[in-house]
Amino acid sequence: MGYINKQGTIKSIIQRLKMAGCVFAEEEAQLLISEAETLDELFKMVDKRVLGLPIEHILGWADFCGIRIDIATGVFVPRRRTEFLVEKAADCIFQGGIVVDLCCGSGAIGVAIAKAVGCINLYATDIDPIAVQCAQRNILKINGQVYEGDLYNPLPVKIRRRVDMIVANAPYVPTESIKFLPQDFRNHESRIALDGGDDGLSIQRRVVSESSVWLAQGGHILVETSKLQAHRTIEIFTQNGFSTRLEYNAELDAYIVIGEKA
Numbered sequence: 471m472g473y474i475n476k477q478g479t480i481k482s483i484i485q486r487l488k489m490a491g492c493v494f495a496e497e498e499a500q501l502l503i504s505e506a507e508t509l510d511e512l513f514k515m516v517d518k519r520v521l522g523l524p525i526e527h528i529l530g531w532a533d534f535c536g537i538r539i540d541i542a543t544g545v546f547v548p549r550r551r552t553e554f555l556v557e558k559a560a561d562c563i564f565q566g567g568i569v570v571d572l573c574c575g576s577g578a579i580g581v582a583i584a585k586a587v588g589c590i591n592l593y594a595t596d597i598d599p600i601a602v603q604c605a606q607r608n609i610l611k612i613n614g615q616v617y618e619g620d621l622y623n624p625l626p627v628k629i630r631r632r633v634d635m636i637v638a639n640a641p642y643v644p645t646e647s648i649k650f651l652p653q654d655f656r657n658h659e660s661r662i663a664l665d666g667g668d669d670g671l672s673i674q675r676r677v678v679s680e681s682s683v684w685l686a687q688g689g690h691i692l693v694e695t696s697k698l699q700a701h702r703t704i705e706i707f708t709q710n711g712f713s714t715r716l717e718y719n720a721e722l723d724a725y726i727v728i729g730e731k732a
């Protein structure tokens with residue numbers, strides 16, 4: 471920040487961010503200032519933000535559960551509401567347990583569970599090679615494994631029927647609703663990270679129906695959903711034989727369905 475010697479420069483950056491519609495302009499200006507090494511770099515970063523790039527893609531990291539998670543351009547930015555999934559997951563798992571993070575994106579969920587619990591055996595998968603590379607950077611730090619492929623397909627056979635917990639924040643936006651998402655995310659996160667099919671639940675259905683091959687007896691599966699979809703997510707769980715409950719966090723507006731394998 472030493473390179474900025476005029477208070478007016480900071481004010482004009484905040485002003486530009488506000489005019490571009492950034493709700494947290496002051497906070498974002500401070501983040502950009504602390505990340506940039508030169509004035510020229512700072513102005514380039516501000517230009518990108520004004521054009522609508524998510525702040526996390528500009529910084530190259532996101533804060534999730536108080537942890538700095540690397541975020542590559544185009545990779546889904548972990549949302550604050552998903553911290554509730556981590557909280558509930560940490561309640562269901564024990565140290566040394568086997569955890570599978572499906573549709574892992576940057577790997578934020580698995581990393582945060584590991585941090586909360588102390589030590590887990592983490593296996594994560596994602597279909598997007600860019601997300602997998604990004605997750606590798608985050609997850610290798612905690613000695614987890616990251617695989618590229620469709621849901622459970624790339625997981626090693628040795629963990630079949632031994633998994634203590636599956637967590638998934640799979641895409642759950644109905645295809646037709648993608649156009650209503652905030653522009654920052656709609657334009658800069660990959661479509662495959664958002665699109666949950668006609669009713670938004672097509673990937674969740676597969677996550678739940680294919681889980682019994684992997685879960686140990688008494689194992690848990692936790693899936694993030696939305697207010698509108700929660701009853702249908704619950705239905706998917708019960709149809710697949712899980713004893714099921716819904717957890718809700720009003721502050722984060724977060725809905726998690728938790729199933730336990732009998």
Ligand SMILES: C[S@@+](CC[C@H](N)C(=O)[O-])C[C@H]1O[C@@H](n2cnc3c(N)ncnc32)[C@H](O)[C@@H]1O
Pocket residue numbers: 546547548549552572573574575576577578579595596597598601619620621638639640641642662663664673
């Ligand atoms: C909503 S994002 C969530 C990412 C991460 N779990 C988080 O909360 O930050 C969904 C992720 O699912 C991945 N994905 C979509 N379809 C998939 C599939 N069939 N198998 C594996 N991953 C998939 C996308 O690439 C994307 O990274």
